[in-house]
Amino acid sequence: MRPFLYSDTLPSKSEPNTRFLAGGTTLVDLMKLDVERPEQLVDLNRATLPDDLDRIEVTSGGLVLGALVRMADAADHPEVKSAYPVVAQSLMLAASQQIRNMASLGGNVLQRTRCAYFRDVSYDACNKRTPGSGCAARDGHNRLHAVLGTSDACIAAYPGDFAQAMIALDAVVETDQRKFAFAELHRSAAQPHLETILRPGEMIRSFSVPAGDFRRSVYLKIRDRESYAFALTSAAVALQMSGDRVGDVRIALGGLAYQPWRASEAEAVLNGQVLDEASAVKAADAAFADATGLEYNTFKIETGRQTLIRALLQAKAMEV
């Protein structure tokens, strides 16, 4: 790890190459690997901060989660579990309890890809680490890589789970400077070294989910082992029925795409329709119409289709 200046007070102005340290589960890991090389760390665990950064509010106006809420606390929150199952499940199915105890929600959405070529600096070619250097994964071992939203420059998969719940529920991000839709937070794969729209020194303060009935929602995650693994494929589904037809459905896919992925085409197929296996299959076809597999990850397209079909039928079968 390279030397850095340690600070436990918020800087009064944006300083170059400064990172905020919350749980550290991504940042400290990547600093050890020499992928992250901050010159200064601002330790949010010891800095004096506004109280509301660790609030969890479930009201008639919706859900508000402070950016410094730890994953375990939101995952275990009784009202989050009952009113927003997809949110609680996306957190509960991520990482291990030790990591969930440490990792903040703000840090979680900013966690960086698990692409082995990104994490290993002995590979020169990585457009995410070194713009213009190429991509070692495209012709390498790409079993865990994305099949949606990739570019010639990068095929890395976004590794998180909670972000899929946020993007499906139309969450709003509030920073110390502005508010914007969660769907705008992560950039496309066009310029892989630029991952989010956050400006230097800008800090996420909260995530808000607008009011809505999301009791019929589910996060389904398929992994290489039963627990403590990143998603091969996952689906976040929030469903509102209108009689026997779909009133409103929100779908996001994880493990499959370059960035947290809203499957709007699949939603359009289902809205107003009877939800059964046949329509779920049509929705899955629409979601993966533009998917592209490479040598080792083509299986993800079929696994992803089946994941979405099962999540849709599981959401429909829920008793709420």
Next chain:
Amino acid sequence: MNEDPTPHHRPTGHPVSRRSLLSRSAGIAAAPLAVSGFAAQPAVAQSAASDPRALMPVTLRVNGRDHRIAVDVRTTLLDALRENLGLTGSKKGCDQGQCGACTVTVAGRRVLSCLTLAVSAQDSEVATIEGLSSNGEMHPMQQAFIDHDAFQCGYCTPGQIMSAVSCIAEGHANDAAEIREYMSGNLCRCAAYPNIVAAIEQAKAKMGT
């Protein structure tokens, strides 16, 4: 030939085990600080350091005792425990947050000490496997691991036990499936998993939760 300085070749004197040699070295390293304090250490930063390589004075509260040490800010809590304080119970397995051998509690919550910076853990109560027994009596979880043969090589065991105690305290040990899920952050390459689950179920009954 007969002046070989390595301890295990010395013809006279007491044998020095690896463990006692390590803990003596740690004691020697810590001693000058305890005596002379930080002011005598020219490299120790006074406040917000301007030299990133300067040592920073840190007070770690571990198992109810304060330890004043000076660390490079890059030092993880795990390395501070093992190298500065001589508390080698917490183990370094992967050193990248994937195995759980380094599990300790900070402010009552189980965390990975290999991904926690020592400077971040200031002001918080840290508990390690060394603090688990009281008055020479093993904690019910330690006894349960012995009763159920819940380890072979033993390397992951301190992390398993710290994690298991928290698992019960959190209320996440209601059945075997829940124990497996909430213990998934502690890997055991000897695969003693069924015995670990059995040990946790026994300890849970003894811990009265």
